[in-house]
Amino acid sequence: MRSTNPEVLMIIRCLKKKSKETGGALWTVLAKKFEKSKHKRVSVNLSRINRYTNENEKVVVPGKVLGAGILEHKIFIAAFSFSKEARRKIEEVGGECLTIPRIVEKYPTNSGIKIIE
């Protein structure tokens, strides 16, 4: 069942709207991921994010970011939620934790954004 959380519904609406406006397919893909049930929502550790990104890259996680592992470089990362430890580690290396609506607003054309899950 789709989540009934108003926050998730708002994210889905925001992503679909932006996708229609800019034609950015990535936002539609993300919206579809958020439409899945809560049990299918992903949680990603920092070690995994570190492995698949380079310095100053933009990343979206359609779920929660957890704090296990070491993050060696600065990244801009948007997710549904962050654990306390993950937030601390990201900000320690100069990165930025964003909400999904925020990153949609900041980079509407979604060029160079990676989905990690």
Added chain:
Amino acid sequence: MNIQIYDLLGNVKKTIELPKIFETPLRPDVIKRAVLAQQSHGIQPQGRDPMAGKRTSAVSMGTGHGTARLPRVKGSRFPRAQQGAFAPSAVGGRTTHPPRSEKKIYKFINKKERRLAIRSAIAATANKTQVAHRGHAIEDVPMIPLVIVDKLQDIDYAGEARTFFKNLGLWPDLERVYNSRKIRAGKGKMRGRKKRHGVGPLLVIHKNGGIRKAVGNFLGVDVIEVNYLNSEALAPGTVPGRLTVWTSSAINDLKTLFM
């Protein structure tokens, strides 16, 4: 967020910081689930007599007699003899699928979900737009959430309570409830639920010192001790944002409760 504590006359006594519980995000979906579960706990089980229509030894004669294979009462030379019985199609027979008293009508809700609902409903009572959206008359209320000194708990006369309501601008809401009385639509009115009325302010106290009796006759006003707070009291009819009056010690208790 800082809020003011008022005395019974409506003067500002001091300023305190609201507990963290008031920062919980609004989750109308969770509140709805919790309230519906709670409402189901008040429903009485109902069902038919399991033996109704079956207290007979009627049997079918089977085929070959030129009549229907309906179960018939045994015997002869009395009116009931050979009449159809037992089957749903016969007069006085059983019902096909009657309501059963063993049906589970008690809805369960997970403990953490229930607590989240209460936290979210508490936070909604501090949200002015949400309270106004519920339909409460709050133009004259000096502050939302409204926190009063502990003396409120010791009011034990209805007259004193009335002056308190008038001093704090809660009287318009009581009048709104009084004017909302009506006769229930439908068959409920012949089943002991004749009159309906709106919901007024909720008084959340730490310990009763007479206030419960004092406001007992005011329509729509409820008094509840803070550790007995539940989502139905805070969000009647699943709509969060009830006009709530807290005593200062009740607000203090919220620092540790429902976590």
